Amino acid sequence: MANPILPLWEYIPDGEPRVFGDRVYIYGSHDKAGSDKYCDYKLKVWSAPINDLNHWTCHGDIFHTRDDRDHKSDTDWTDRELYAPDVVEKDGKYYLYAFIVNALGCVAVSDRPEGPFTLVSKYKYNIPQDKGEDCFGEGCFNDPGVLVDDDGKVYIYCGFLRSFVAQINPENMYEIIDGTYQEDIIPMEEPFLFFEACSLRKIGDTYYLIYSPSTGNRLVYATSKSPTGPFQYQGIIVDNGIDYPAGNNHGSICCIEGQWYIFYQRMTNGTLMSRRACVEKIKILPDGRIPQVEMTSLGFEESLTPYRITPAEIACVLKHGCFVTEKDVFSRTITGIINESIIGYRYFDFGNDFSSKTIEFSMKIKGTGCKSRIRVLIDNYENGEEIGTCEIGMADGIYSSAVKAITGRHAIYFIVEEMDTSGAADMFKGRHLFEFESFVFMK
Known part of the structure; x- marks a missing residue:
């Protein structure tokens, strides 16, 4: 499954990946296409077999703040939006930790990782009045990330602009233990530059706290030998603002069948909203460091094939200027394409066939009269x-040309140039040249 990893009409940001049994689950917020705000009033979950990450199943809605x-x-007690949940397993039960905007957050439980989840309780805690609002945002527990440690202790990490940790009573999974x-x-x-999006993972004897810094579009990490720190800043894992419309980022790392991944999100529709789930392979080096990875179109794939139709x-x-937008559930294009726009894909495997000097290249285009x-x-x-x-005409259609036959694994980039036949380029500067639907190479 290429990036984005879920069906292209599905918008699941703030993804917390969890492996339970023989499946990997993505728990996240739920965005809408073309929305002018973050998130929805429900949570959904998707899962895939750990040995077949190309087939994802939607398990439907798992929790709601509105009918x-x-x-x-x-x-x-509230009908506000649900943001950035997490789910952990404890004693055979699965506990959902919900962040609700400007309201007390809560904990829900299910016998199955896919839910649906039943409310257990709002968070219960006793924090001094001069600490409560700063510490847990009036009970929201912003972007909760939960760790069930090897010794049975349970920790919740949260925060917006400031970061916090506390222990949860493992007997009920919703009560904050006094003084922790x-x-x-x-x-x-x-x-460090902490901003939001806490997610904690324990690897060996090291605790990795993945979060979004005040630069926003990155996921970075810090490490400690204790679940409560002190943490040492380590660096960037992925930056979705490099060569792409920047926006907030939220996600975490997960090991699936021996391979580590970073789950993150990308913006669509020319806004900070309508975010979709993506993933990149990462490495954890012997010294515990995670080298930064580039954004690709690969998702869980090793390489894409250029000889199948690729959605733009x-x-x-x-x-x-260019960005992805959804027109309807069946149709999404790259729009906002102007002179000097760059559209790129990493990586395609063209194989090792030297039988011809050229291959055919075709693009499916929505014309704009340019x-x-x-x-x-x-x-x-x-x-x-x-x-x-390849020359692009004024009308909707398929535009084709012969290009040099290449072999091996390559990134592909399309550099857009306006064809000015009027001698009055300044009069048309910045106009949208076409919308891009799909492309293919053909031997």
């Missing part, structure tokens, strides 16, 4: 080899 056509609300909360476990100052929207490079061309480059959009060009 809908099929469910009653699970909360009688700590403030500013991740500083707001350099190099899986681009991992979008520069100079004429343009694209230059097709491999490996690097600044100084990569140009293997061909």
Whole structure:
């Protein structure tokens, strides 16, 4: 499954990946296409077999703060949006930790990791009045990340602008144990720059706290030998603002069949909302460090094939104005394409066939009444080899050209150029040249 890893009409940001049994689950917020705000009033969960990450199953809605056509609300004290949940297993039960905007958060339980989840309780805690609002946001427990440690102790990590940790009573899983909360476990100052999105993972004897810094579009991590710190800043894991419309980021790391991944999100629709789940392979080095990875179109794939139709929207490079937008559940395009826009995909395997000098390249386009061309480059959009060009007309259609036959594994970049036949380029500067639906290479 390429990035985004879920069906392309599904918007699941803030993803917490968890392996339970022989399946991997993604618990996250639920965005809507074209929305002008973050998140929804329900949570959904998707899962896939750990040995077949190309087949994801939707288990439907698992928790609600408002009635809908099929469910009653699970909360009688609020009808606000649900943000950034987490789920952990304890003694054969699965506990959902919900962050509700401007309201007391809560804990729900299920006998199955896919839910649905039944309300257990609001969070219960006793924190001094001068600490409570700063510490847990009036009970929201912003972006909760939960750890059930090897010794049976349970910790909740949370925070917006400031970070916090506390122990949860493992007997009921919703009560904060008096005197266990700590403030500013991740500083707001350099190099930490804590902002939000706490997620804790324990690997061996090391605790990894993954979070979003005040730069927003990155996921970074800090490590400690104790679940409550002190933590040492380590670096960036992934940055979804490099060569792509930047926005907030939230996710975590997960080991699936011996391979580590970072789950994160990308923006669509030219906004910070309508976010979709993506994943990249990562390495954990012998010394515990995680080298930064680039954004790709791969998802769980080793390589993409250029000889199958590729939807334009899986681009991992979008520069100079262009972005993915959804028109309806069946149709998403790259729009906002102007002169010098760059659209890129990493990585395709062209194989090792030397039988011809050229191959056919075709693009499916929605026209906007303009004429343009694209230059097709491999490996690097600044100084990569140009293997061909393709002229784009004014109308909807398929536009094709012959390009150089190549072999091996390459990134592909399309560099857009306006074709000015009027001699009055300044009059048309910045106009949208076309919308991009899909493309394919053909031997």
